[in-house]
Structure formats: C-alpha cells, structure tokens
Amino acid sequence: MADHYEVLGVSREATPDEIKKAYRRLARELHPDVNPGEDASERFKLVTHAYDVLSDPEQRANYDRGGDSPFGGAGGFGGFGDIFETFFGGAGGQRNGRPRSRRERGQDALVRVTLDLKDVVFGVHRDLEVDTAVLCETCDGSCTQPGTSPVTCDICHGTGHVQRQVRSLLGNVVTSQPCGSCQGYGTTIPYPCATCQGQGRVRARRTVSLDIPGGVETGLRLQLPGSGEVGPAGGPNGDLYIEVTVTPDPVFSREGDDLLATLEVSMSDAILGTETTIESLDGPVDLEVRAGVQAGDVLTIKGRGITPLRGTQRGDLRVGVHVVTPTRLDAKERALIEDFAKRTKAPAPQLAEFHQGLFAKLRDRFRNA
Structure with a gap:
C-alpha cells in the first residue's frame, strides 16, 4: 500500500494547509473530467483516499501510529488498539458489516412560552415561531444535486469499511475500520446539493400551532412528538418541548x-x-x-x-x-x-x-x- 504522504507529495510534517493545497493541485490534474486515462483515474482514487485520511486529525494520528498501514508501526507490529478493535469493535466500526446510514434522527428542540394566569384558566392557542432544521426543498433530503445520486465508494465497494491484515503478537489478524474515503457510508456524493451543502436539511423559521391546555403551571414541559429538527439526509424529526412560565397576576x-x-x-x-x-x-x-x-x-x-x-x-x-x-x-x-x-x-x-x-x-x- 502506497504511503499517503508520498501519494500527495508532502512530508510527514506537512501542515493541514499544505496537505489541502497538494490535494487540490493533484485533483485538478487527475480528475476524470480533465484526465480520462485509466492510470489517472486510479491515481485520483489514491489521492482522494490519502487526503481523506490525512485531512482528518484523528485518522492522521492513527495512520502515523501505523493504523492505516499493512504492518502496523515502525516496529512492524500493530498496536493493542487494533487487536481490541478486531475483537470488540472500535469506535465507529461496522461490526455488523453494513455501512452507516446517512439518515439520522433529528435533535429535540426546546421552546419557552410565557402565559398569563388567565391563559391557564381555560387553555390558550399559540402560534410559535421556531428556528430549526427543516427538509431541504431542493434535494428533498437526498443530499445530492437534482438529477444526480450517490455513487458506490470505489475504496470499500459499498461496504462502508475496509479490512486490513495486521501482524500482531497474536499472529496475523484482520482489522475492520470505517472507510476513510466515504466515512463509513458506503457511498460518496460527487455532486452535493448546493442549497444544503450535502446535508439534506437547512436552517429556517417555521410556525408551530399549539393548543396549550388549561391547568398548566410554571416549569411544566409539553411534548410534541415529531415536531423537532429534521434529521440529516431527511431523517425523522426529533421532538419539540414547550416549557411553560406563568407570570404572576396582581389580583389573583x-x-x-x-x-x-x-x-x-x-x-x-x-x-x-x-x-x-x-x-x-x-x-x-x-x-x-x-x-x-x-x-x-x-x-x-x-x-x-x-x-x-x-x-x-x-x-x-x-x-x-x-x-x-x-x-x-x-x-x-x-x-x-x-x-x-x-x-x-x-x-x-x-x-x-x-x-x-x-x-x-x-x-x-x-x-x-
């Protein structure tokens, strides 16, 4: 396996800016739209994978320790971290062999509403303005530009993880790690949606109609299931919580x-x-x-x-x-x-x-x- 630093043509002490500049230079030279040759296509894949690893501080640190090489660190043996990840599953590992889903549940949201004591007698209707994440109307949550779609990752071939044989104190073991090229999703998005930057959702203000029942009191929280933020890639909405504060009345x-x-x-x-x-x-x-x-x-x-x-x-x-x-x-x-x-x-x-x-x-x- 080629050394990532050699693929990008930078030293092992290169700064993040130097790595980014090297990748951009090579990407412009080797991109299939510019250089359709088969050799250029293979080099472009290697350059992209190398940049994905070295541009992420955690992955780069792991690579420098030997975690992304076939034979571990300088001494030729993988660390104990590789061994434990093999048997117990490392952070972000795909233990079930399936790629990660881009669709995730959205976060819950909290809105505070102030009521008069009179509102508490019978209940009251309120239209609340909520600043939250909503589904991107341009891509409808697909994260891609209209007319395009995600493509299968060339590095992991859609599995979302890569396997490497590592020589350790226990012999040769096979480790499984999230693919650095697709971040474990199994697909890449060559043409992300320009509106949501490939997230499938955007920030916007929306109106939530709410019927607050009578009898509420300060500190009470009302739950509206599915009215919170939409998840990444159009994932299901989280919940919306309404926290009530009742202002004191001068007479009652x-x-x-x-x-x-x-x-x-x-x-x-x-x-x-x-x-x-x-x-x-x-x-x-x-x-x-x-x-x-x-x-x-x-x-x-x-x-x-x-x-x-x-x-x-x-x-x-x-x-x-x-x-x-x-x-x-x-x-x-x-x-x-x-x-x-x-x-x-x-x-x-x-x-x-x-x-x-x-x-x-x-x-x-x-x-x-």
Whole structure:
C-alpha cells in the first residue's frame, strides 16, 4: 500500500494547509473530467483516499501510529488498539458489516412560552415561531444535486469499511475500520446539493400551532412528538418541548386548581351586609357579602377556578374578606361610632384561641407575592 504522504507529495510534517493545497493541485490534474486515462483515474482514487485520511486529525494520528498501514508501526507490529478493535469493535466500526446510514434522527428542540394566569384558566392557542432544521426543498433530503445520486465508494465497494491484515503478537489478524474515503457510508456524493451543502436539511423559521391546555403551571414541559429538527439526509424529526412560565397576576393567585383573591369590605358593609359584582378572570361574578362577615372569612364561588390539566371540573374562586377600618373620621362620624359602641356594649379586647385558618394562608401568600 502506497504511503499517503508520498501519494500527495508532502512530508510527514506537512501542515493541514499544505496537505489541502497538494490535494487540490493533484485533483485538478487527475480528475476524470480533465484526465480520462485509466492510470489517472486510479491515481485520483489514491489521492482522494490519502487526503481523506490525512485531512482528518484523528485518522492522521492513527495512520502515523501505523493504523492505516499493512504492518502496523515502525516496529512492524500493530498496536493493542487494533487487536481490541478486531475483537470488540472500535469506535465507529461496522461490526455488523453494513455501512452507516446517512439518515439520522433529528435533535429535540426546546421552546419557552410565557402565559398569563388567565391563559391557564381555560387553555390558550399559540402560534410559535421556531428556528430549526427543516427538509431541504431542493434535494428533498437526498443530499445530492437534482438529477444526480450517490455513487458506490470505489475504496470499500459499498461496504462502508475496509479490512486490513495486521501482524500482531497474536499472529496475523484482520482489522475492520470505517472507510476513510466515504466515512463509513458506503457511498460518496460527487455532486452535493448546493442549497444544503450535502446535508439534506437547512436552517429556517417555521410556525408551530399549539393548543396549550388549561391547568398548566410554571416549569411544566409539553411534548410534541415529531415536531423537532429534521434529521440529516431527511431523517425523522426529533421532538419539540414547550416549557411553560406563568407570570404572576396582581389580583389573583393560584392554589392547586383554585383561584385566590382578597376582597376589601368597608366596616359598614361588613356589619350590614351587601351585594357586589367582582371581575373574575373569565368575566363578572355577583357576590353576596353576608351581614356580620368577619375579617378572614372566605367566600367561595364554585366553578370559577382553573380547569385541571387532566379533567373537566373547574376549581373554585375563593375570596378572603379584608375589613377596612376607617382611619380618618370627622366629628359627626366619630360621635356616631361612639354612640354605636355605647349601645352595643362590646366586651373589652382580649386574647382568643390561636388557629391558622384559610384566610391566614391567603394573607401570607399575598404578603410574600
């Protein structure tokens, strides 16, 4: 087997640029379109194979150690790496004897979407712009220019790997390595698609329509199978993951599938009771405040909470009452309050049994929001 450095006419210390320049010079001289002779064709194959090996740093290092010669390194014996690759399969080796497929599954993609709490009540439809890999329309994933197709590799004859006999401490063994000319695919692409550079896919922005269900919460990921990046050579798409973030609402908070809110009630309305209309996240709701309502009482409005992620029964809207005590009174108002206090003869303030009620939880939540 000819020495790759001699085939390209460069020294063993040649830089990558020197190797590339030598290959280009010889390729222009020996290309079948320029030099149709049979000898030139054979030399062109040798030059191409030599360049494929020496232009790849890993393959070149392996070749310099003797991995690409019939008798191993300077001492005439293959390294132990060749032996282990023979019996256990080296990295990228074709243990099943078949060439690699250019078609591979595409990568998964992650998109983050921000929702308002109102979107969580019923769910929402979103059209998302995704920057991803899509199928090349020019070659339809074939990686070749229209009207052309991959050709069988002349070095490995379509197997995707080459075998070499190596003399080792265990005797003569046969090693199998990916073909350096076709990179293990078994075929080469003499005329790659100009649009995708022979990849079968291009980067583009596309729109993904998504129905986000009700009940989602911050940190939840929704999976859309097959909506990720298309794979090389038109391989199957990966998956698309949608990560949800729900922005805090200034009025409402969430506890499970229930919505929490605070209703400020004047002292007179708390004593006498009243009816009012509040704005929930899905429209106005009539609410009755009973006479004698206490600060911390919770008024529940059934079915005005969040639609659960799995299910149809909505949660409740729970409204904690906050009685607002007036801080500024004129003389007449103060006299009325004093007269009221004398008539009711309320007991003096005293300590009561401590309990952590629901409204206390609501109050703590709002304080920490």
